[in-house]
Amino acid sequence: QSVLTQPPSVSAAPGQKVTISCSGSSSNIGSDYVSWYQQLPGTAPKLLIYDNYKRPSGIPDRFSGSKSGTSATLGITGLQTGDEADYYCATWDSSLSAVVFGGGTKLTVL
């Protein structure tokens, strides 16, 4: 069981918008920043969002991040078939003194 909780899967049609939630507690999301990663099949994860909402250069503004209390959300607009991937949230947990990941969410673009 992952410390951070994500829905196992989400789906939406091309061009639509989807959100992926990441729920934690006061010792992780509630007290530190969240980052998000996209993992295409057979490849290494790629940084999408860091410090809750910042995008690295090269990441389109179709991807957005937000945090409220002990939950964080990744939003993707204008869905493309190339967005089909697994998405992971991550943060530091001060009680565990460890990096914690969500269990991952598989995005299907129908």
Next chain:
Amino acid sequence: QVQLVQSGAEVKKPGASVKVSCKASAYSLTDYYMHWMRQAPGQGLEWVGWMHPKSGGSQSEQKFQGRVAMTWDTSTNTAYVELSGLRSDDTAVYYCARDGVGTSLDFDYWGQGTLVTVSS
């Protein structure tokens, strides 16, 4: 441009040890934290530990303590993770990832991954 290039796949027997390398280019290993993660087949990401060559510090996830060693060679700009007492459930792809310049964790560059298979 920044790259992390990892060593090739390994097949080990239960009880053996494995050492995976991660060679950094276009930046100095001493300037950033480096983390190690792993991903078992069909599973999610699991954190193994971090290392900080500049301070000489490292820390592993509690479940690996006593079995994992993270080291580095600044002359070749290469990081290493060694896992001993291998079990079948250590079968996974192991990744190195640089912690970038954000306020908190942001793994901005990743190695391509190294598959470690533990099988008798």
